[in-house]
Amino acid sequence: MKELFLSIPSLIIFLHVISAVLWVGGMIAIRFAVHYSMQNIEEPKIKLARTLENLKRFFNMVIPAILVLLITAIMMILGLELKSTPLYKVALIKEVIWTVMTLIFIYIYIKRVKAQKYFDNGEVALAKATLEPIAKIFIPTNIVLGLIAIFLGVTLRGF
Ligand code: HEM
Secondary structure, three states, rough: HHHHHHHHHHHHHHHHHHHHHHHHHHHHHHHHHHHHOOOOOOHHHHHHHHHHHHHHHHEEEEEEHHHHHHHHHHHHHOOOHHHOOOOHHHHHHHHHHHHHHHHHHHHHHHHHHHHHHHHHOOHHHHHHHHHHHEEEEEEEEHHHHHHHHHHHHHHHHOO
């Protein structure tokens, strides 16, 4: 992995950054543009069906980005020999952030599947209640964590 990073460092860093752009930028777009525009759909069933589809498409799109983030992060730790520098602490904090963000992602992924089942069985109110914490708590939490991880990434950059 170290050799691979050293032979194509720009590509590895590019893949790391573009994955963060997709995940964090995608969450911001979904939460602050798509979510508010969806509220203008008056028919509750259509609103819910489209929300479930938006989330499904976004979640599936983001899975590769989450994996690429971790693989490229490990390559950078090895390739930049961060373990022997004071910056390693920052890399460890980023690993913790990645883990928490991924656990939250897995949790909301499962919640969406549950909400879909309720919806398909005609239990619209239950489906809505299952989705609500995703918009109110979990996506905003992951946005904040993602922004912190991006800021820490800048501090890890070799000037
Ligand atoms: C899994 C643990 C992670 C580690 C060990 C890690 C490590 C690093 C390192 C070493 C750099 C500096 C690259 C360079 O030399 O320029 C970096 C940059 C960056 N990281 Fe991470 N990262 C991790 C997770 C994340 C996560 C979860 C995000 C966002 C969701 C993220 C977003 C970024 C961004 C945007 C940069 C570019 C910053 C810049 O140089 O302008 N990283 N990361």
